[in-house]
Amino acid sequence: MDSHTAVAAKPHGAHAHPGYGELRHHFESFDQQKDSATIGMWVFLLTELMFFGGLFLAYFVYRQWYPEAFASASNKTDLWLGAFNTTVLICSSLTMALAVHAASMGKRILLVGFLIATLLLGGAFLGVKAYEYHDKWIHHEVPGEHFECEGCKDEVHTPLFFALYFGMTGLHASHMIIGFGILLVLIWQAWCGKFTTKWYTPIEMFGLYWHFVDIVWIFLFPLLYLIDRTGRTLL
Amino acid sequence: MDSHAEHHVVPKSVYFAVFFTLIALTWVTAWISTKDLGSSSLNVAVALSIAVFKASLVVMFFMHVKYGTKLTKMIVCIGIVWLLMLLFIAMMDIWTRTWMGVPGR
Amino acid sequence: MITATPPPKETKNYLNAEHGLKSWLLTQDHKRIALLYLIAVSAFFVVGGIMAVLIRLELATPAGDLMDSNTYNKVFTMHGVIMIFFFLIPSIPAILGNFLLPLMIGAKDLAFPRINLISWYVYMLGGCFGVFVLLSGGVDTGWTFYTPFSTTYSNGYVVMTAMAAFINGFSSILTGLNFIVTVHRMRAPGLTWFRLPLFVWAHYATSVIMILGTPVIAVTLFLLMLERGLHIGFFDPAYGGDPVLFQHLFWFYSHPAVYIMILPSMGVISEVISTFSSKKPFGYTFIAFSSVAIAVFGFLVWGHHLFVSSQSAYAGMVFSILSYIVAIPSAIKVFNWAATMYKGSVRLEAPMLYALGFIGLFTVGGLTGLFLSAMGLDVHLTDTYFVVAHFHYVMVGGAIMGYQAGIHFWWPKMFGRMYPRAWATVAAALTFVGFNLTFFPQFILGYMGMPRRYHVYPPEFQVFNVLSSAGASVLGLGYLIPAIYLLWSIKNGEIAGPNPWGATGLEWQTASPPPTENFEVTPVVTTEAYDYTALKLTQEVAHVG
Numbered sequence: 001m002d003s004h005t006a007v008a009a010k011p012h013g014a015h016a017h018p019g020y021g022e023l024r025h026h027f028e029s030f031d032q033q034k035d036s037a038t039i040g041m042w043v044f045l046l047t048e049l050m051f052f053g054g055l056f057l058a059y060f061v062y063r064q065w066y067p068e069a070f071a072s073a074s075n076k077t078d079l080w081l082g083a084f085n086t087t088v089l090i091c092s093s094l095t096m097a098l099a100v101h102a103a104s105m106g107k108r109i110l111l112v113g114f115l116i117a118t119l120l121l122g123g124a125f126l127g128v129k130a131y132e133y134h135d136k137w138i139h140h141e142v143p144g145e146h147f148e149c150e151g152c153k154d155e156v157h158t159p160l161f162f163a164l165y166f167g168m169t170g171l172h173a174s175h176m177i178i179g180f181g182i183l184l185v186l187i188w189q190a191w192c193g194k195f196t197t198k199w200y201t202p203i204e205m206f207g208l209y210w211h212f213v214d215i216v217w218i219f220l221f222p223l224l225y226l227i228d229r230t231g232r233t234l235l
Numbered sequence: 236m237d238s239h240a241e242h243h244v245v246p247k248s249v250y251f252a253v254f255f256t257l258i259a260l261t262w263v264t265a266w267i268s269t270k271d272l273g274s275s276s277l278n279v280a281v282a283l284s285i286a287v288f289k290a291s292l293v294v295m296f297f298m299h300v301k302y303g304t305k306l307t308k309m310i311v312c313i314g315i316v317w318l319l320m321l322l323f324i325a326m327m328d329i330w331t332r333t334w335m336g337v338p339g340r
Numbered sequence: 341m342i343t344a345t346p347p348p349k350e351t352k353n354y355l356n357a358e359h360g361l362k363s364w365l366l367t368q369d370h371k372r373i374a375l376l377y378l379i380a381v382s383a384f385f386v387v388g389g390i391m392a393v394l395i396r397l398e399l400a401t402p403a404g405d406l407m408d409s410n411t412y413n414k415v416f417t418m419h420g421v422i423m424i425f426f427f428l429i430p431s432i433p434a435i436l437g438n439f440l441l442p443l444m445i446g447a448k449d450l451a452f453p454r455i456n457l458i459s460w461y462v463y464m465l466g467g468c469f470g471v472f473v474l475l476s477g478g479v480d481t482g483w484t485f486y487t488p489f490s491t492t493y494s495n496g497y498v499v500m501t502a503m504a505a506f507i508n509g510f511s512s513i514l515t516g517l518n519f520i521v522t523v524h525r526m527r528a529p530g531l532t533w534f535r536l537p538l539f540v541w542a543h544y545a546t547s548v549i550m551i552l553g554t555p556v557i558a559v560t561l562f563l564l565m566l567e568r569g570l571h572i573g574f575f576d577p578a579y580g581g582d583p584v585l586f587q588h589l590f591w592f593y594s595h596p597a598v599y600i601m602i603l604p605s606m607g608v609i610s611e612v613i614s615t616f617s618s619k620k621p622f623g624y625t626f627i628a629f630s631s632v633a634i635a636v637f638g639f640l641v642w643g644h645h646l647f648v649s650s651q652s653a654y655a656g657m658v659f660s661i662l663s664y665i666v667a668i669p670s671a672i673k674v675f676n677w678a679a680t681m682y683k684g685s686v687r688l689e690a691p692m693l694y695a696l697g698f699i700g701l702f703t704v705g706g707l708t709g710l711f712l713s714a715m716g717l718d719v720h721l722t723d724t725y726f727v728v729a730h731f732h733y734v735m736v737g738g739a740i741m742g743y744q745a746g747i748h749f750w751w752p753k754m755f756g757r758m759y760p761r762a763w764a765t766v767a768a769a770l771t772f773v774g775f776n777l778t779f780f781p782q783f784i785l786g787y788m789g790m791p792r793r794y795h796v797y798p799p800e801f802q803v804f805n806v807l808s809s810a811g812a813s814v815l816g817l818g819y820l821i822p823a824i825y826l827l828w829s830i831k832n833g834e835i836a837g838p839n840p841w842g843a844t845g846l847e848w849q850t851a852s853p854p855p856t857e858n859f860e861v862t863p864v865v866t867t868e869a870y871d872y873t874a875l876k877l878t879q880e881v882a883h884v885g
Contacts, residue, residue, distance in 0.1 A: 026449035026526075028862070036451040036525045042310045043517050046317075047555040053318045054559035054589050058574060060322060061329050061585050071275075083265040087258055094254040097297045104244050143572050157580040163572040167563070211297045215290045221261075222282035226268040228275060306524065317552050320639060325588045328643065328655035335653055 034201055041205045045212050048175075052216055055168050059223060062160045069154035073161035074227035076141055076149065078132065082225040085128045086217065092121035093214040100207045103200035108193055111203070115187045118210065122176055122183070129173055133166075142166070165224055172220060175213045182206055245296065253296045260285050353756070353853040368453035369856055374439035375754075376460050380467065381435060382823075384426040387474070389819070391419035396778075396812040399805045404796045412795035413480035414496065418473075420483030425505045426470060428739055429597060430463060432604035433550075434515055436746045437543045439754060441519060443847035443854060444537050446528025446863040451521040459514035466508030473497045473504065482793065484594070487575035487586040491567045498568055502561040509554045509561075512600070516550030519543055528846070530865035534628070537845050537869055538614075538621060541628040542607025545635040549596045549603075552639070557593035560586065584649050591642035599638040601735055602702070603631055605742025606673055609695045612745050613677045615843040616692035617684025620870040623676040630669035637666040647718045656715050663713030670706050674699060689841070690764030694745035697772040701737025705730060708783065723793070726786025729779045737775055744771065744822065751826060752840045756852040757833030763825045771818030777811025844870050 027033040063070045099114035140148045143159035143166075152158045186206055189195065195203060264285040272278050295301040300311055354371045364372060394415050398406040407415070438456065442449050450456050473479055479496030481489060490498050523536075523544050563574050564586070573579025575586040614621045621627055643651060643659030677699055686692070708730040712718050721727060748768075752758050781804035786792075790801050797805070839848040850859050867874050 024453075026447065026451075026453065032525055036521050039306060039310075039524055040452060040517055040521045042307055043520055043551055046310060046314045047513050047517070047551055049314045049318055049555075050321070050552055051555035051559050053321050054556045054563070054592075056318075057322055057325050057589065058563070058585060060326060061582060062580070064326070064329055065582075066580060079265055079268070083261055086261045090254065090257045090261065093257075093293065093297055094250060097250050098247070101245070101247060101250070144570070160573055160580055163574060167566070208298055211293050214297075215293050218289045218293070219286050222264060222268075222286050226264065226278075226282050228278070229268040230271040230275075230278070232271060232275060313552075317639070321556065321592055324640065324643070325585075325592070327658065328584070328588065328646075328652045330652075331654040332650070332652040 037201050037205060041208050048212060059164050066154055066157040069157035070161050071228035072152040073149060073158040077225045079225055079229060081128060082221055085125055086221050088121055088125045089214055089217050092118045093211055095121060096207050096210045100204055103195055103203045104197060106197040112187060112190045115183060115190060119183045122180060126173060126176055168220055172216050179210055179213060249296055253292050257289055257292060260289050352855055354856045355853050357856045368457055370438050370442050370450050370456060373456050373460055374435050377430060377434040377438060380464060381427055381430055384422050388419055388422035388427055391415050395419060396809040398795050400809040402797050402799045402802050409795050414478035416793060417479050417482050421501060424483055425508050426467060428601040428735055429512055431743050432746060433543060433546055436750060437604060440847055441522060441543060443858055444540055444845055445526060445531055446846045447526035448857050450518045451526055452518050455514050456518055459511045463508060463511035466504045469500055469504035473500045484590060485564060487583045491575055499565050502565050506558055506561040509558045512550045513554045516547035519547040528863050528865055535865055535869050538610035538627050539607035542603045542631045545631040546600050546603045548635045549600050553593040553596040556589060560589040584651055587646050587649055591645045595642040596638040599634050601739040603634060605739045608742045608746035609698050612691045612695040612749050613680050614870050615841050616687045616689055617681045618872050619680055619684040622679035626672050627676050630672040633669040641666050644713050647715050648722045660713055660715045667706060667710055674703055690761060690768050691745045691749035693765060693768035694741050694748060698738060698741040698745060701733055701741060705733030705738055721786060723791055724786035725782040725790045725792055728792050729782035729786060732779045752836030753847060753852050755830050756836055757829045758836045758840060759825050759829040759833055763821060767818055767821040770814055774811050774814030774818050778808050778815050781807045844872060844875050
């Protein structure tokens with residue numbers, strides 16, 4: 001299974017090695033350290049998946065029970081704005097993938113550039129999202145005392161759709177905001193030349209996180225925006 | 236099993252091909268949702284299939300799982316299986332709850 | 341504090357490597373973090389134990405003479421919340437697992453030492469919320485937080501309590517993540533998967549549950565807090581929400597959480613039984629895979645907690661059948677332990693006594709679980725003392741007996757000192773007798789129809805309740821005595837030596853207490869696990885008993 005290389009005598013404590021970053025004292029080799037980070041990140045994403053999973057279950061249950069409420073409430077979202085935003089997010093995923101590529105090639109300026117592009121595209125996504133929230137707010141489509149949904153069918157149950165809409169997109173957006181903070185740190189570190197062709201693990205790990213957030217949106221888009229756009233349920 | 240996360244450098248062209256497919260599918264799925272395909276479940280099936288396909292492209296190429304270790308692939312599979320387990324086993328209750336015809340059941 | 345007790349021989353070990361409070365609070369050494377957990381978890385055990393004392397005192401008489409129903413609700417809720425989220429779930433993994441996992445696989449530390457320390461702080465943060473709730477008046481929902489009572493009607497600090505459990509969940513996620521990566525990437529050269537001690541297999545399976553289950557309870561509690569604060573309607577029938585959905589989400593984690601509690605215990609028992617029989621465990625592969633099987637099947641049975649809710653009867657049938665299946669891997673373990681002892685040279689040291697107690701009590705707990713997974717019978721027994729007795733047999737008779745077996749087994753390794761063995765034997769016996777006296781009458785009470793969670797009951801139930809309360813005081817003594825002699829032994833116990841029990845396993849090949857780096861040189865494993873012949877050839881076994 002695992003190929004452990006012969007154990008070389010090594011001084012205790014963490015120590016630096018040119019180009020490889022820092023080898024923490026409890027690891028035997030850089031390969032081991034990097035593999036551990038990768039496995040750890042994937043396991044973390046597993047927990048993230050299950051975390052969103054609970055919300056998806058709530059969504060499926062209520063969509064099953066109140067199809068009309070969901071279909072008509074879904075029409076209150078802006079289809080083309082949603083599609084545009086999906087495009088923006090996919091672009092940011094591309095720039096992130098290219099950032100990892102640039103890091104593996106050791107192109108510092110290109111890496112910084114792609115990271116900044118990812119940051120800006122992520123910001124654009126959140127901007128559009130904020131605009132959509134604002135739009136919902138002024139149309140009283142936020143669940144609560146003043147909730148109303150003009151022309152919706154089964155109006156008693158439409159707040160459930162909007163509760164899930166805000167819950168799911170809100171949780172997604174909070175992941176992006178956390179990603180934002182990490183990106184700022186990474187951009188600074190990349191600018192300072194912390195990463196080399198042999199060691200750019202944080203960039204790679206963050207890439208995995210960013211793509212995961214993208215995947216969540218890939219499912220949120222059809223589930224929240226595209227329930228029924230044919231107007232069938234509104235007849 | 237090759238347990239080292241080899242630095243398999245994916246050519247940029249792959250990234251761009253995946254990217255354009257993703258963009259195209261996004262607009263296809265948005266456009267097709269406005270068309271009545273005959274039954275609403277068909278519309279749902281198309282939308283979800285496109286989403287699954289898009290997600291697998293991201294996982295395979297952007298997240299490098301195609302070039303990753305067996306362990307990474309296993310973790311991804313476990314994630315999918317467990318999510319479906321949560322969804323389907325709980326929905327099994329929702330789907331069959333009305334079969335008895337007893338009010339409240 | 342424990343720090344102030346360096347062993348007389350001034351060999352460098354993890355206890356005397358550094359001094360001062362700061363060296364403990366900022367440590368990244370898995371062994372020190374394990375001790376931090378030991379202190380915190382023990383403190384919560386005491387608090388939860390006091391709640392149990394109050395419950396048993398109140399139930400000694402049929403009338404509600406000690407407290408009113410509202411207070412009683414809060415007391416049993418805090419007992420449940422503290423014992424489950426703050427004691428049982430972290431007990432073995434975060435203390436013994438943390439301490440032993442790297443030692444057992446010949447590593448210097450867990451894969452992510454910083455995350456390990458963070459997990460302790462996250463646990464403490466959750467603990468602060470728990471203590472806040474306790475001091476400010478408590479919560480009365482029961483540890484299950486069932487909606488819509490918890491979201492709409494309860495007067496207690498529901499959001500705060502949910503927050504405590506929510507935060508605490510991340511601590512166990514971080515621990516699980518660390519264990520999984522460690523087992524995959526930190527094993528010593530030559531230590532293949534099937535040479536791993538069964539303790540490691542059990543912890544690996546436990547970690548899988550922590551990783552896959554805990555996020556679901558996190559999001560569930562998140563929705564619960566939103567619902568209580570904003571009344572969105574997720575779980576409120578008045579808005580079209582489904583309270584049963586909450587139960588589904590809750591038990592998707594909380595049923596597997598039972599296996600988070602029992603699996604590590606089973607790992608301990610496998611080690612102890614093998615050591616004190618001086619025999620390789622019978623059916624090593626079966627025990628190893630049954631751990632994984634329990635982890636997987638444990639996720640398929642949650643619906644048996646919902647038999648009397650409005651869950652579909654058809655779903656109930658499926659859950660009922662699946663619940664029977666999960667008994668198979670548990671039974672495999674019990675039979676294999678028995679077969680391990682068969683024709684072994686069994687030594688009845690304290691850890692072994694606890695382990696034997698575990699087997700008996702866990703078997704009773706498991707078999708009564710089968711009663712409850714039979715849907716028809718469960719309708720009769722739901723929310724009676726039968727259920728209370730059943731899960732205490734599994735969690736106290738199983739998980740805590742295993743925890744005590746483990747503490748007694750590895751105490752000499754952790755502190756380098758042996759406790760007074762005669763007292764340990766007495767404590768093990770008292771625990772076993774006290775436990776049965778406390779909880780066996782509850783089976784009868786439950787079958788007779790006494791419901792749980794009431795502070796008054798008809799006078800005809802008093803005999804069994806008095807028996808139970810009397811047993812609880814014996815059980816309390818069984819917990820108090822070890823606390824005294826274990827603490828005493830840290831300073832005054834006889835020097836244990838590296839391998840006092842004649843056990844195999846890498847953790848016994850290093851000094852007691854181990855040095856900070858665990859091993860002088862990274863060990864290379866050339867033999868199968870539990871190779872007692874090799875052990876006898878290569879080293880002088882310290883004679884025991």
